[in-house]
Amino acid sequence: MPINQITPQSQIDGYIDERIERLKQAIIYNLCAIGEKVRNEALERGSYTDQTKNLRSSVGYVIVIDGQLYKVSEFGKPDGNNEGKEIGASYAQSLISKFPKGIVLIVVAGMKYAGYVSAKGYNVLDSSELLAEQLVPELLKQLGINK
Template identity: 50%
Template sequence: MPIKQLTPMSEIDRYTEQELKRLQTVLIRSLQYCGEQVLNKARSTNSYKDQTGNLRSSLGYVVAVDGRVVYQSDFQTVKQGRDGSEKGAAFAKKLVRRFPHGVCLIVVAGMEYAAHVKNKGYDVLDSSELLADKIVPSMLKQLGFT
């Protein structure tokens, strides 16, 4: 006796699409949480003296889906660092173009001299990167994505 499909294929497709959207929402929110943790770590690091506030203001993150920003952190202005906030947000958006498929978290220090400060031995995003390397895989595993 053959198996007969009673559920219409359109109903199966609708359910599958709905479940994918739900999982994507869970993933985005979880990456936002990770982004906030990593950003807080970066902002609390006091290994360098930020004279203008631009470098610290350029710290932030975005969550992107298929090359489009779906969430952006505040790129909080520190001291007179408005230029840093603008450059950080612009740099993060520029990096999103490198990831046209999938969901990603991008954390940046958007000032052009951030690498120079890092190369002098100061912690701009180093400890934050270590934190991200720890919590993102753990979160993905906990959610069942790996």
């Protein structure tokens, strides 16, 4: 660009806003994909016997953007029961207010006894958490965002 040609501030601001919005959309898209992978990990590798199908049915995720619900995943497996699905979705949504800023992936096993089952040594969300801890930094690196 020649020295005597100055780009108006509004064009610069517009360009920056456009780039931020594209990056935001890429993060959201990829967090949805990570949410599905993490959810599937929990459903497939849960090492407990789910006698009532409540615990597995309560596994799912939500995406939150600046304190507002953006996406609610399917909870549990298609053959799961509605009680677990409703409790899981309700629990995930109850956590939204804890994240008033930013883009957040919340993954839950919504039954009250999920922590107890996990403390007994069973994999409820343990391998899912490890998977998320691997995938999210990879996503940020791919997008050129430092953690």
